[in-house]
Amino acid sequence: MSLLTLKGVRTNYGPIEALRGVDVEVNQGEIVTLIGANGAGKSTLLMTICGQPRPSAGTITYEGRVINDLPPHETAKLGIAQVPEGRRIFPRMTVFENLQLGATLADPQHFETDLAYCLDLFPILKQRRDQRAGTLSGGEQQMLAISRALMGRPRLLLLDEPSLGLAPLIIRRIFDVIADLNRTRGMTILLVEQNAYHALKLAHRAYVLQQGLVVMQGGGKELLANPEVRAAYLEGGAH
Amino acid sequence: MDGAVALGTFLQHLINGLTLGAIYGLIAIGYTMVYGIIRMINFAHGEIYMVGAFVAVTAFTLLAVLGITAVPLALVIVLLVAILFTAAYGWTVERIAYRPLRGAPKLAPLISAIGMSILLQNYVMLTQGARPKPLPPVLTGGITLWQGEGFSLGITYIQLFIILLTVALMTGFTLLITRTALGRAQRACEQDRTMAGLLGINVDRTISMTFVMGASLAAVAGVLVTMYYGVIDFYIGFLAGMKAFTAAVLGGIGSLPGAMLGGLLIGLIEAFFTGYVSGAYKDVAAFSILILVLVLRPTGLLGRPDIEKV
Numbered sequence: 001m002s003l004l005t006l007k008g009v010r011t012n013y014g015p016i017e018a019l020r021g022v023d024v025e026v027n028q029g030e031i032v033t034l035i036g037a038n039g040a041g042k043s044t045l046l047m048t049i050c051g052q053p054r055p056s057a058g059t060i061t062y063e064g065r066v067i068n069d070l071p072p073h074e075t076a077k078l079g080i081a082q083v084p085e086g087r088r089i090f091p092r093m094t095v096f097e098n099l100q101l102g103a104t105l106a107d108p109q110h111f112e113t114d115l116a117y118c119l120d121l122f123p124i125l126k127q128r129r130d131q132r133a134g135t136l137s138g139g140e141q142q143m144l145a146i147s148r149a150l151m152g153r154p155r156l157l158l159l160d161e162p163s164l165g166l167a168p169l170i171i172r173r174i175f176d177v178i179a180d181l182n183r184t185r186g187m188t189i190l191l192v193e194q195n196a197y198h199a200l201k202l203a204h205r206a207y208v209l210q211q212g213l214v215v216m217q218g219g220g221k222e223l224l225a226n227p228e229v230r231a232a233y234l235e236g237g238a239h
Numbered sequence: 240m241d242g243a244v245a246l247g248t249f250l251q252h253l254i255n256g257l258t259l260g261a262i263y264g265l266i267a268i269g270y271t272m273v274y275g276i277i278r279m280i281n282f283a284h285g286e287i288y289m290v291g292a293f294v295a296v297t298a299f300t301l302l303a304v305l306g307i308t309a310v311p312l313a314l315v316i317v318l319l320v321a322i323l324f325t326a327a328y329g330w331t332v333e334r335i336a337y338r339p340l341r342g343a344p345k346l347a348p349l350i351s352a353i354g355m356s357i358l359l360q361n362y363v364m365l366t367q368g369a370r371p372k373p374l375p376p377v378l379t380g381g382i383t384l385w386q387g388e389g390f391s392l393g394i395t396y397i398q399l400f401i402i403l404l405t406v407a408l409m410t411g412f413t414l415l416i417t418r419t420a421l422g423r424a425q426r427a428c429e430q431d432r433t434m435a436g437l438l439g440i441n442v443d444r445t446i447s448m449t450f451v452m453g454a455s456l457a458a459v460a461g462v463l464v465t466m467y468y469g470v471i472d473f474y475i476g477f478l479a480g481m482k483a484f485t486a487a488v489l490g491g492i493g494s495l496p497g498a499m500l501g502g503l504l505i506g507l508i509e510a511f512f513t514g515y516v517s518g519a520y521k522d523v524a525a526f527s528i529l530i531l532v533l534v535l536r537p538t539g540l541l542g543r544p545d546i547e548k549v
Contacts, residue, residue, distance in 0.1 A: 050437055052433060052436065052437075071436065072433070072436035072437050073436050073438075073439050073440055073441045073442065076436075076437060076438060076439035077439060081437075081438075082437050084433075084434065084437065088431055088433075088434040090426070090427055090430045090431060090434070091430065092426070092430055093423075093426060093427070093430070097423060097426075100420075100423060101423060101424075101427050101435075101438050101440075102438060104420075104424070104438050104439045104440055105438075105439035148438070152438065152439065
């Protein structure tokens with residue numbers, strides 16, 4: 001069953017057309033990945049789903065409802081959470097406060113359970129609980145950003161390059177967590193990555209984005225074996 | 240004995256300065272909070288404070304007509320009415336003059352704020368008249384703290400009321416910002432509005448609430464100043480606004496404790512300058528401080544440079 005459908009979505013930043021008619025579908029319970037070079041429109045796609053910016057054409061349907069015109073705080077209410085590019089944790093607040101903010105829309109009754117779940121997922125955050133988030137290392141900030149998104153109990157989790165700039169060991173941990181969230185919690189995940197190898201290995205299905213257009217799609221393993229994909233995104237790339 | 244007189248005089252200036260500083264601090268919080276959340280100087284904020292003072296005069300007069308003369312009851316009613324009306328003004332100004340300009344170049348809302356300031360001044364002048372409005376003393380008397388030869392040190396009940404109420408409000412306000420969900424949402428919007436929205440925080444509503452809070456504190460300042468000086472006019476918002484703005488910059492704009500500290504310092508500087516140098520030039524002292532701060536320490540005493548480790 002389709003949870004999220006994008007049909008002919010176009011997004012402009014002023015005169016620049018970042019998305020030029022994108023069709024993407026994410027089914028309930030899937031991990032879908034978007035790969036592509038810098039500036040292909042991957043981050044724009046995730047932000048457009050959340051309502052900032054709004055698409056200039058096309059339709060975004062979530063759970064059967066067109067959500068084109070919803071502002072971010074409304075799409076958040078529908079259960080869409082994003083771990084954005086650059087993590088965007090609140091640097092001058094504590095780790096705990098960041099997590100509290102993640103639970104803005106959640107039922108307060110779930111807070112303790114969800115908090116325990118996140119701290120269990122990333123135990124380092126337990127030690128850093130009362131520390132200002134800006135003092136965390138890059139990897140810890142990424143873990144915090146993911147935990148913050150989970151505190152809202154999302155049904156659709158959008159992840160924007162969670163592996164960017166992190167050490168291989170931490171990357172592995174983060175990809176493990178993503179796989180685990182999908183497997184044990186049934187969470188639907190849309191993952192944007194430049195680290196195509198890891199992403200494709202993990203994903204059920206994948207899209208290749210190039211200059212604001214989907215140029216290729218298929219199963220994760222299938223694209224991983226595709227010579228064109230290998231040449232453009234894997235050979236010589238980081239994996 | 241000269242030593243005692245000097246000390247007594249010094250302490251009297253200190254009490255006067257604290258009283259003034261409390262009022263400036265209350266207004267300065269509005270500047271600093273709005274700056275923190277939308278990076279804009281709300282030049283109409285002084286006028287919001289002036290509106291608060293006018294609501295206070297009207298409310299006190301109405302209560303006197305109605306025969307409600309018990310001072311504590313009258314004070315509570317006037318404060319609540321002033322907060323209610325003034326907050327509505329603060330909310331409206333943001334809604335009609337600033338929100339439509341969100342995302343516009345920074346100069347646009349600034350000009351809009353100056354326009355709002357002129358509009359409010361003229362609106363009050365037209366509806367309330369240009370002549371100064373007097374208010375009969377509400378709280379009279381005081382406590383003599385020290386009676387010496389040739390001088391006496393005292394604190395009036397109004398001064399005591401101003402200082403105590405300000406301390407209580409600032410304490411409550413600090414707790415609101417640091418401990419509640421609303422305060423957390425405000426701080427989140429301050430640091431990253433887009434991200435706050437992604438987490439489900441209604442950013443526009445949070446900004447509105449910031450204006451409402453700033454205006455509420457300005458309303459209290461307006462009530463207090465009306466009681467303290469006993470006379471107001473439609474122009475008081477300009478100078479008080481400029482000084483509170485100076486206080487906010489001195490403390491470090493965007494910083495809440497900074498605004499409180501800055502207000503206090505400006506009040507003290509003014510009182511001591513009046514006492515020891517010249518009352519006629521007290522404004523020169525306050526604004527010289529503004530210039531000095533901008534030159535020597537642009538981020539203010541408690542401000543932080545806008546450089547973040549990302």
